[in-house]
Every structure is written in structure tokens, then in C-alpha cells.
Amino acid sequence: MSENRIYNFSAGPSMLPLPVLEKAAAELCNYNHTGMSVMEMSHRSKVYEEIIESAEALLREVMGIPDSYTVLFLQGGATGQFAAVPMNLMTKSGKADYIVTGNFSQKAYEEAQRYGAARVAGSTKAQNFAYIPSQDELSLDPEADYVHICENNTIYGSKWPYLPDTGNVPLVADQSSCILSEPCDVTRYGLIYAGAQKNLAPAGVTVVIVRNDLIGPPQKGTPTVLSYEMQAKNGSMYNTPPTYNIYLIKLVLEYIKETGGLAVMAERNKAKAAKLYAYIDESKLYKNHIRKDCRSIMNVTFTTGSEELDAKFCKEAAASGLANLKGHRVVGGMRASIYNAMPEEGVDALIDFMARFEKENA
Numbered sequence: 001m002s003e004n005r006i007y008n009f010s011a012g013p014s015m016l017p018l019p020v021l022e023k024a025a026a027e028l029c030n031y032n033h034t035g036m037s038v039m040e041m042s043h044r045s046k047v048y049e050e051i052i053e054s055a056e057a058l059l060r061e062v063m064g065i066p067d068s069y070t071v072l073f074l075q076g077g078a079t080g081q082f083a084a085v086p087m088n089l090m091t092k093s094g095k096a097d098y099i100v101t102g103n104f105s106q107k108a109y110e111e112a113q114r115y116g117a118a119r120v121a122g123s124t125k126a127q128n129f130a131y132i133p134s135q136d137e138l139s140l141d142p143e144a145d146y147v148h149i150c151e152n153n154t155i156y157g158s159k160w161p162y163l164p165d166t167g168n169v170p171l172v173a174d175q176s177s178c179i180l181s182e183p184c185d186v187t188r189y190g191l192i193y194a195g196a197q198k199n200l201a202p203a204g205v206t207v208v209i210v211r212n213d214l215i216g217p218p219q220k221g222t223p224t225v226l227s228y229e230m231q232a233k234n235g236s237m238y239n240t241p242p243t244y245n246i247y248l249i250k251l252v253l254e255y256i257k258e259t260g261g262l263a264v265m266a267e268r269n270k271a272k273a274a275k276l277y278a279y280i281d282e283s284k285l286y287k288n289h290i291r292k293d294c295r296s297i298m299n300v301t302f303t304t305g306s307e308e309l310d311a312k313f314c315k316e317a318a319a320s321g322l323a324n325l326k327g328h329r330v331v332g333g334m335r336a337s338i339y340n341a342m343p344e345e346g347v348d349a350l351i352d353f354m355a356r357f358e359k360e361n362a
């Protein structure tokens, strides 16, 4: 089943660990002697209850989520949370600070403006998002209901090298492209959200981890499915949750736990990224534009400096079994997304290809 798989560098939906796909395949038509697939089961059945409960328990165990936080499995993607966060949290002063470090944080900021006084409290847009602002480049409002960051900038390939000190104001982080990539001190955040299709599961489920004291009546007019209060009261089952995707989260978490947890994921991810950046830095052809201390270990961006050569690179790489290396349309160039499921051999194969391409096109 696995012989024809290629190295897929897609930013999302992206590779899933092969053992997870194999387990899902083995259980696809008949889950645990039930005579049916998980996707055919009632979400209220006893068997499914065990699946969603163990997905949550594993997430709590692997990430070290304390009982003072609620875990929700929702739909609508990270983009849905761009609206749900302000609708649920912009309820006291009606103000929120957004730090704009790339495309998705810009979108989150724009969406929040529809629900209250969202303000840019820091931005590196003028520097083409080449780095993350330092604490003294931020102007935070102590009255804000929260401060929003995008922790890993999937498109530009940068990552917060520190977490901002927001005082008593809760920190909200979009972790879509870095959740489960390394250990995370959940207590530093008021709320974490992540669309699944980068490092968690297939597209269609969104995880929200929210401190219990932040759950309360949302803004008037909030759709009930987006209300944290209502979803928390109903164990993410106010309506039918994305049942099969939650089952995949459970399998991914089992895999991570069996592999050694987030410390092992971090070690592997850092080694993969370090290898690739080291090669880019010593090469004459390829350049990465992110300041070194802010480089992402999940999304590695690079260019040759020529659009034509970039296009040739992507085409020839794909023909060599290295798929989806084209950068996002807003930045161009190349992007290698190397999430948990990308083995080190995939990065080695990419570097070999890059070296060959450099020689041939020098």
C-alpha cells in the first residue's frame, strides 16, 4: 500500500503519518467489531463516545492541557475561528490587539474588525514579514479583551521565537501550522486554535483549547454553533461534530504518544529544519528571507531569485517525486512544509535534488 507514496511537501492538507493511514485503512469498513465504519456511526453512540473522549484525553496528555482549560472540536477551519474568537471573547471592553506577522494574522485582524475595535498592536508588514516584532516593538492595550498572534506563519515561513508578555490580557494563538510540533506551555495562553489539516488530521475539524474563565455568553447574534459556551456545555456536540476527523486526531495522537511525544517531535522537526536551512544558507542559488531567529521549523521558504527558475525547480522536483513545493501565490518561490509526518529521508531527498538542480542551472 505504501510503495508508491511520494514526499509531499504540501502546506495543507498535508502528509499524515503512514502508520495512521494504515490503521485507518484497516479499520475503515468495520471498526472494532461494530460491523460499521466510524464514518457511519451515530455521534451519540457508546462506541463513538469512547472515540471522542479518548481523542480529548490524548490531546490533554500529549500537550499537557490542565483541567482549567476546555477542549472543543469544531468545524469551520481556522478561518471560522477568525470570527468565533472575537464573537466569544470581545465581550468586555470590546477591544482586541492583533499582531500582524503575515497573511493569516492580517485576515484574522480584518475579520475581527467586523465584531469590535480590533487594532494592530504590532506589524512587520513594512519589512515584508521578514521577522517577528520584539516585545518593545509592540504597543499593547491593557484594556484589550485579548491579544491575537499567529504563532507560525505558514505562508512566509516564520515563527514567533518567544511568546509576548501580555500582562493580564489573555493571549490567543492561531497554532494551525505548529500545533503538536513541539512542547507547548498551554498555561501561557488564554486560547489556542488550530485547523487540523497541517499537523493534526484531515481538513474539517478545528481544535479550540480555551481557558475556562474565558467561556461565557458570546456577543449578541453569534451563531450557536460558534458559541464556545454552548459547544462546551454540549461536549462539542451541540450539533453533529466532524466524527471521522476526530477519530483521525485520535490516531495521530496515539502515533505521537507511541513515538515519544512532543519532545521527540520537536527534536526531529528541529533536525529536519536545521539541515534544510544549513543547506540553503551555504548554497549560492537559494535564499531564505526570514531573519534567522524567526525561522519556522514547519514551513521552509526559499527562492532562486528568478521566477522562471523557480517554476522549473517545482516542475522538475515534482517529476522526481517531491510534490507541492510551489510557494503560496502571495509570496511566490518555493515552500517545503515539513510537518511531523515528513520523514527526515524526505528532507534528504529534497536537499539532494536541490544540489543537483543548482549544479545543472549554475
Ligand SMILES: *Cc1c(COP(=O)(O)O)cnc(C)c1O
Pocket: 012, 076, 077, 078, 079, 080, 104, 150, 152, 153, 154, 174, 175, 176, 177, 195, 196, 198
Ligand atoms: C491554513 C491556515 C489557516 C486557514 O485554515 P482554514 O482551515 O483554511 O480556515 C489559518 N491560519 C494558519 C496559521 C494556517 O496555517
